[in-house]
Amino acid sequence: MKLLQLLLLIAPLTLSLRLDRRGKVVYDGYKILRVVPGGDVAAFEAQLESLEAIDLTHNHGHLDEEHFDVAIPPESLAAFEALNLTSEVLSEDLGADIALEGELAEYPEPELAAAAALPSxxxxxxxxxxxxxxxxxxxxxxxxxxxxxxxxxxxxxxxxxxxxxxxxxxxxxxxxxxxxxxxxxxxxxxxxxxxxxxxxxxxxxxxxxxxxxxxxxxxxxxxxxxxxxxxxxxxxQSTNRLWRKNRQTRSSTSAVGTDINRNWPYKWDxxxxxxxxxxxxxxxxxxxxxxxxxxxxxxxxxxxxxxxxxxxxxxxxxxxxxxxxxxxxxxxxxxxxxxxxxxxxxxxxxxxxxxxxxxxxxxxxxxxxxxxxxxxxxxxxxxxxxxxxxxxxxxxxxxxxxxxxxxxxxxxxxxxxxxxxxxxxx
Ligand SMILES: [Zn+2]
Structure with missing residues (x-):
């Protein structure tokens, strides 16, 4: 089997991300929505996965209505709307938000050259x-x-x-x-x-x-x-602005990364x-x-x-x-x-x-x-x-x-x- 076919089988989510010429994931046109899942949360999460939506955060609704913040790729927006869920637009274009963060800046040298000068x-x-x-x-x-x-x-x-x-x-x-x-x-x-x-x-x-x-x-x-x-x-900074986990690889899976803050050895399981x-x-x-x-x-x-x-x-x-x-x-x-x-x-x-x-x-x-x-x-x-x-x-x-x-x-x-x-x- 050709490598590309193999990768398509095991990592479709990763390959569907669009990359720019520098190999960076392009989020232009992604909408960020706050969505109320309604009844079955597991079914809702499966729907998100099939739309290749990115789960940003969620609140299980102790203080207000249970909701998920998700980034929906432009090609999935019509399918998402067809689900008829209660939702609110948080951002029209994630790509524009990333641009607004600004370019990474050069390190600002301290104004004084003295050894004990504070950083700028x-x-x-x-x-x-x-x-x-x-x-x-x-x-x-x-x-x-x-x-x-x-x-x-x-x-x-x-x-x-x-x-x-x-x-x-x-x-x-x-x-x-x-x-x-x-x-x-x-x-x-x-x-x-x-x-x-x-x-x-x-x-x-x-x-x-x-x-x-x-x-x-x-x-x-x-x-x-x-x-x-x-x-x-x-x-x-190099590749995917929305990456959350570490970059650990494992022999048992092609997926990369573990959530360091779900890995503490107490009440882990x-x-x-x-x-x-x-x-x-x-x-x-x-x-x-x-x-x-x-x-x-x-x-x-x-x-x-x-x-x-x-x-x-x-x-x-x-x-x-x-x-x-x-x-x-x-x-x-x-x-x-x-x-x-x-x-x-x-x-x-x-x-x-x-x-x-x-x-x-x-x-x-x-x-x-x-x-x-x-x-x-x-x-x-x-x-x-x-x-x-x-x-x-x-x-x-x-x-x-x-x-x-x-x-x-x-x-x-x-x-x-x-x-x-x-x-x-x-
Ligand atoms: Zn966090």
Missing amino acids: LDWFQAYHAYSAHLTFLRDLQSALPSNSELITAGKSFEGRDIQGIHLWGSGGKGSKPAVYFHGNVHAREWISSKVVEYIAYQLVAGYGNDAAVKAFLDNYDFYILPVVNPDGLIYT GTGSSTSPGSGRYRGERAGDTPENTGIRQLGDQLAAGRGIKLYIDWHSYGQYILTPYGYSCSASAENQSRQNTLARSTANAITSLYGTAFTTGPICSTLYATAGGSTDYFTDVNKAEFGWAIELRDTGRNGFTLPATQILASGEEAWVGIKYLLTNF
């Missing part, structure tokens, strides 16, 4: 290539050399170091409970790494001249990893992930069998065994949610659940106070959807983090994953207001 705030005016994210981290570390170091948490499937920065205060390195942040575990959620970097920037910038920030570092050791899925991020390797929420063959999960998990385990973890946040987009445990069950609650929910609400209020951006709060399963093998449950129950949260950043669907670069700075600023509130009041 222009960093938050555009999206950048992965290599520039590493330069940003390096420059950030150089700006506070006595209270920080670059760290790695293992390697990605393609062999890249998973990099981050560790910040500490007057007690010395590793002397305080940990605050541990992960960004961009889902490749297409570009705003998440930028916001995590903004928080790291403010901690570094404020340590020498802002008493509140100094107290944060004096009270906690911060471990901040803006991009924990580097292979995926690079793939969204439950509702809220997929056993199908082609799915965006594929959980892997075994719990914890992605290299990225192994790296960030081992660091988390070390922190838990050391001074303990005060706060873990897994930063995502989109939807504007502050999510507390649990994902695996809508009825289980953490020991300090009511305190977590109260703090999540007041953190959301702090965020809203800056630009009016509203965040919904509550436990993952009952607020958004069930997840299995998710990070917050692992950190809450295995690593005994006092607060194990996930935050879904801007927006609520108009631009979704392709948030315009003009919103990066404001997203960082409002998140920083929320985090300052949390670090001061928890």
Whole structure:
């Protein structure tokens, strides 16, 4: 059998994507719709698959009507309309939204050439290539050399170091409970790494001249990893803007990629992930069998065994949610659940106070959807983090994953207001 025929048999979804001359997936003409599935959700999902629609996110409808945000290819629009489902157009043209994100920018050199100069705030005016994210981290570390170091948490499937920065205060390195942040575990959620970097920037910038920030570092050791899925991020920039998973291949399947955030070895084998390797929420063959999960998990385990973890946040987009445990069950609650929910609400209020951006709060399963093998449950129950949260950043669907670069700075600023509130009041 010819290779092309073989590929058509095993990977029709991949081959149907249109590519431009640079080999990049073309999303021109894709409509983004918010769809109410009506009765049978499994049948609805099968219909989406037959239309080659891309599942962006969904909300199981605790707070409002159950809906899915999906990108429908132009050639399937007529067939979709024939289904007569209740739907709302979020975007007329995903290709135009991707163009609005702007081209990846060059790394903005710091304005001062001094060794301890902070990175330029222009960093938050555009999206950048992965290599520039590493330069940003390096420059950030150089700006506070006595209270920080670059760290790695293992390697990605393609062999890249998973990099981050560790910040500490007057007690010395590793002397305080940990605050541990992960960004961009889902490749297409570009705003998440930028916001995590903004928080790291403010901690570094404020340590020498802002008493509140100094107290944060004096009270906690911060471990901040803006991009924990580097292979995926690079793939969204080179090839497919809507890629979500890592880039892991497996001998048992031609499908590529495992959802690192359905791969945590706790409540892995439950509702809220997929056993199908082609799915965006594929959980892997075994719990914890992605290299990225192994790296960030081992660091988390070390922190838990050391001074303990005060706060873990897994930063995502989109939807504007502050999510507390649990994902695996809508009825289980953490020991300090009511305190977590109260703090999540007041953190959301702090965020809203800056630009009016509203965040919904509550436990993952009952607020958004069930997840299995998710990070917050692992950190809450295995690593005994006092607060194990996930935050879904801007927006609520108009631009979704392709948030315009003009919103990066404001997203960082409002998140920083929320985090300052949390670090001061928890
Ligand atoms: Zn995500």
